[in-house]
Amino acid sequence: MSPINKGVVILALFLTLTMVVNGFSSRFFVEKSSVTVLNSWSMGAKHDAAIADFGLPNYGGFMIGSVVYAGQGCDSFNKTLKHKSPYPTILLIDRGVCSFALKIWNGQKSGVASVLIADNIVEPLITMDSPEETQGEDPDFIDKIKIPSALILRSFGDSLKKALNRGEEVILKIDWSESIPNPDERVEYELWSNTNDECGVHCNEQMTFIKNFKGTAQILEKGGYTLFTPHYIAWFCPKELRLSRQCKTQCINQGRYCAPDPEKNFEDGYNGKDVVYENLRQLCVHKVAKEKNSSWVWWDYVTDFNIRCSMKEKKYSKECADNVVKSLGLSLEKVKKCIGDPDADVENEVLKAEEAFQLGQENRGVITIFPTLIINNAQYRGKLERIAVLKAICSGFKERTEPSICLNADMETNECLEANGGCWQDKISNVTACKDTYRGRVCECPVVNGVQYKGNGYISCKPYGPSRCSINNGSCWSETRKDLTFSACSNSETSGCRCPLGFQGDGLKCEDIDECKEQSACQCNGCKCKNNWGGYECKCSNNSLYMKEQDTCIERRSGSRSRWLFTVVVLIAIAGISLASYMFYKYHIQSYMDSEIVSIMSQYIPLESQNINEDSKANNNSGRL
Template sequence: MREKLGLLVCVWFVLWGSCVGRFVVEKNSLRVTSPESLKDVYECAIGNFGVPQYGGTMVGTVVYPKANQKACKSFEDVEISFKSKPGGLPTFLLADRGDCFFTLKAWNAQNAGAAAILVADDKIEPLITMDTPEEENAHADYLQNITIPSALISKSFGDSIKNALSKGDMVNINLDWRESLPHPDERVEYEFWTNSNDECGPKCESQIEFVKNFKGAAQIFERKGYTQFTPHYITWYCPDAFILSKQCKSQCINHGRYCAPDPEQDFSRGYDGKDVVVQNLRQACFFKVANESGKPWLWWDYVTDFAIRCPMKDKKYSKECADQVILSLGVDVKKIDQCIGDPEADVDNPVLKAEQDAQIGKGSRGDVTILPTLVINNRQYRGKLDKGAVLKAICAGFQETTEPTICLSDEVETNECLENNGGCWQDKAANITACKDTFRGRVCECPIVQGVKFTGDGYTNCEASGALRCEINNGGCWKDTKDGSTYSACVDDNSKGCQCPQGFKGDGVKTCEDVNECKDKVACNCPECKCKNTWGSYECSCSGNLLYMREHDACISKHVKTEVSWSFIWVIILGLAAAGVGGYALYKYRIRRYMDSEIRAIMAQYMPLDNQGEIPNHVPHGDI
């Protein structure tokens, strides 16, 4: 809580130092053409949202609703529509000030079909600028979608219109923006006050989106000398009493001279305000160096690419990432570093000092206190930060009949890929590039060539991926042919990357060098072996009458191999023969003994054998 309180105190002092200046309300003319009682030219203040028709006019009839007169609710709820019928004049809704934001009134009017909204002040006072609500109260889902112009009129003028309508009179009004911007000559000078911070919510997002969308048109203006563009960055100082505080040390550089709010409003995490100041300074120095080299339009490329490649959310909001973007655009990093100087030095930085001086309003322009702010011919632009709206405003700043062709055409044709390949990746050998030219400027996107998709960031690398990737420039891998043999580091499957084939070493992309297997002792290591290195392989041989066996990395005698083989065969044959004879003899011997024993047993039953004695006859007693 103490840290947040300290932050609020510091920011209050800082803003007080820059916001007490003069704020100029931008106005345009409003002419009433009927009824007679109201015919005249009146002043109105241009709203800081919607799309003012700079350089043009709009005629319509005023409607003051019987219900929802403050336009704080949707007109669908009260079943009211302001859509004009075919052939009828557009409808200008008159709404009362109060109860809700100006932007909500305009949004409800637009959804009901109104072509413009006039907000009548509820008290007698000088005209003010209707602005967008603060971030914590903003509804980002509709703020950037308001397209109808808006204007604040005085209370007395609003009462006069209501009185005429109550009598049944038709009130017709001509909104005229033709003199809203000065147009003294054939060149428009404009400034864009911006910020490198990308973590400030919807305002940062719309700011980055505008730069991307407007880049193509802005570069055409600059290249052909139609405009003189200058980017600026708001910076505050830390009061002397707070220079040593934690808040100022984390938000400021050059000992409190140049500060920016903490992106996350939390000093304990993420990036600090001083990181934003340094990046703002780097972008300002990039423009300075590019302008001195005659290419001020490169600033649009740098800011766009930095937002894409180095966002805070990806933890890439750093000097290293910024330098990569700078190098890709062909700008000298050393010159930019010299321009930035030492952020820790207790001295004034000439670039940021000039930025602080430029914040103070001069002539018809008020002080710059909010971001983003667009100043055209020293007049602050009001309305939505939209490509079409800003293009109309810049074109309105040219002297009549001197407008460039771009102001008279619905389309802007550019081809930023023709110079330095737009800072994108390319393979000159295969004539493949990641640069694509669009109406909104170039984008760096890895291509699809002959059905093969390239993947990468589009800025520093793109690699072929998927099947058949080796068909396109060999997948970006090394390939060479020598002595009738061809080797490649690309594998034609779903893999990515490059790998040197067996027998080579290197990165597989630019180089694959032959491995000397003989020198590295990875082959032909037997004592009798002789090694000869070849491109991508090797050859082994044996001295004398020996034969090399590669699978065993060994040398053997050619003759020994034959003798041993035949001897082995004869041994087998003789062994088989001996086994047969022995088996047969055993068989005969055992059969013979068996037969002899059987015959002797049979004969013994009928006659005495030679080894048996005669048996005497016995006569029983009593038989004589």
């Protein structure tokens, strides 16, 4: 067959799909972000912008920047396009002359944060796709585009350029927070791909993404956070060509489901028929795995098949695929039953459903870009890259309902690394209110070692609670001089800073009060005031003593030492007399007590002396007789 005839058949396959797609053009959706002018009401508040199909859109987040206009932007700027504005730079470039991607690549090299392309004709918004062929100093520049970009209407672009020509600064907010819908607590997403691994850059990008995203996808699926469905793009032959040799080699089921020849050579290598058959097999693998409640096994099959059964290594075969199915513990019989007979002149229910999905649903567009990721019925725009896609999926959850995988370190935007993200920061204690999330940085006062900071997060955060003084002295003033420390933070208070006694200020800065001047300390006659750090000292003249409580001086005289000595002697004498009196008193009391005791006892117990007296009296009486 001549090359012309080959080209006619291949063209017929693509035209058939194109005709069907055009028939459903009303279902083609342009995925959008919003652009809001923050400092000018004359241009309107909010405008739509069509997200480019390359670069990395900031799904779930937003960006605020100052606009710089740069004309066509087809040539490298060879300089940094930034100005004195504290905001990041958003570059405005006109459409035309060269490809969208080249303009945005030149903008990225100039250091801007984002690029807006202003349409040069009056038309509805379209999606900026990457060119089939690239030209320039770096043919792989499309894969290196990391900044977000979008197309805006001509009218909006003209308004921006007029304002800039008048010397005005235009501040824009580009917002992707509503680009992915979040209707419920589960995200549903689809990947439209192809098993052909020799289709060039697109196939390589698709397979690299699947390998890198496999682990993340399986975590989301196993946790019940997402529902993933694979889809495969298919073509079909027109009825008048179905019996041709070309359609038979590129299609199954009698020309109903086709794929372009991988090598674009009907005489050599694999055919489109082989690709369609493997596409169908992978759909059935997912279906059988889902019946076992292990739908995530699809990711293992696809990655294993690409490694073990590569088309480039001439191992792309049914036998190799069957071995992969069995190695994953799936039922080969069920997979084959799902595939059916590829040579039968009947419709295949699985592939028929794929055609219906491909032509679009009620609330989502037709599939025209390959590969395509659809998240909650919105087509993902941007590079198929693990972190970027995960960020888009996470933005499909309602805020604060996203799973923990959305909040890990890989998802951080790193906005806090530059100027602390514009948030409050205490550089002394290295405490910051800036926190990176997949939605962008947030400025929230932190909790440090159990101490809660309170404030707006942007210009102020102050520690609150009884332990606040343990963290950088509660952000209050503190100073030490000669081992003497004063602080404006008190643990008895839950907030605020107050200069201690002897100091004045707002608590964030305290200065010593010169009590000798400002408070007229030491008011007594003959007093001299000396100011100290944090206090003062009063001294009396003429060798007098200062009594602080009474703020008075007691006079000292020359004979004071003799008087003190005399006083000491008198006191000693008094002490001696008192001691002697006490001893005499004690002796007298003891004698008195002894006599009393004897008197009492004599009344009950006869004493020897009493007996003697009684005997003496008896003898005297007897003599008288």
